[in-house]
Amino acid sequence: MISEAKWANxxxxxxxxxxxxxPRGTDEIVEAVRDAAAQERRLRPIGSSHSFSGIARPEDLQLRLDRHAGVISIDTTTGLVTVEAGMPLHRLNDILAGVGLALPNLGDIDRQTVAGALATGTHGTGTRFSTISAQLRALELVTADGEVLRCSPTENPYVFEFARVSLGALGVISTVTLQTVPAFALRVREVSLPLAEVLADFTELAEGIDHFELYWFPHTDRVQTRYKTRLPLEDGLAPLGRMRTWFDEELVANDVFRMMVATGRRVPAVVVPLNRVAVRLWGSRTYTDRSERVFITSRRVRFKEMEYAIPRARLPEAMRRVRDAVENAGWRIPFPVEIRVLAPDDIPLSMASGRETAFIAVHVPARAEHAAYFGAVERIMADYGGRPHWGKLHGLDVHGLRRVYPLLDEFAALRDRLDPKGMFSNGYLDRVLGRVGAASG
Structure with a gap:
């Protein structure tokens, strides 16, 4: 049944x-795809609409997988878990915790669906850990002709290689099988340090801890560092108390921050002193909790984001240039810059493909102008072979992306073979991959 709706990310x-x-179930997905093909309509699969880029934007039909979000199987011996593609990460985390399992690495937001997180290359942090896509072991893909392809390293392995980060361009992912690990805890130490000191010791800091990340508030000389060490659950938990959690995560990180952002939009001159207040509010803390509780952060202040991946060794130099660009331009930026790291992987369209990677993510309030700030940062990232996050704002097209993704044209050729009429495409995919059937070069 088709309904009409206004959609926004x-x-x-x-x-x-x-x-x-x-649709509910793979059979209904197949029926929807075949009907759209017969009517020559474009159909765009959608997850939770958390992407900032136009990757999920529908131009005709939108396929929502809210009703296709169940568990198919859980094997606690092997850790292999198969779920329907519309399963949100926050629900999956709860389900896994109930059977003593966990995903080995997560980003800091869990509102995405499993398929959406895979399609855009969603990642966490840690020099010895990889993207969520690297945890994929098998999937079912409904192609433009309504065929269900079962893909894994041994079944349709070529499609599987590219479908691990698919941009939703190869078809509708119906089910996924992920490799999980026994549930574990994370001991967290958060401390504010001078930016110059952290950049000077960046490699040592990143390699010396399981999961390392830092946040720099523009117009200050300090960063908030987060060190997360993996521990067995059996060692015991020491979570933050209820009042401390409410104060840090709800009052300060959301309510107070929302007021600071709103005030800065009305009176830009106060952004600098407010950022310096925010740095002092952060302070230091240490606690231990379940991994899925530590990885995830509550984000209720809306923003726009751009994130680039560069070789990890170049991060200190690049970050100094970002700092200088912000200060020299005279902008007033109320949101912190986030820095994370990741191990290399072998996924063609992964931001970490083939290299030790660091990420620089910049943000502005959801209703603020972003072009000048993001554009300046993007030009800096280009000097380091920067790769943009597919689900976040960026200005590159197929010509620029070919320079940083060597297999982009090979991916586009596979897309053309599986979807020769461009049923699953939209304006964003036409920009980053080229139009279906267009000659390479």
């Missing part, structure tokens, strides 16, 4: 009118 920077399909 989480940040509100992408909007569209569309017709909506909500």
């Amino acid at each position: 989480w940040a509100g920077c992408e909007q569209a009118d569309c017709s909506v399909l909500t």
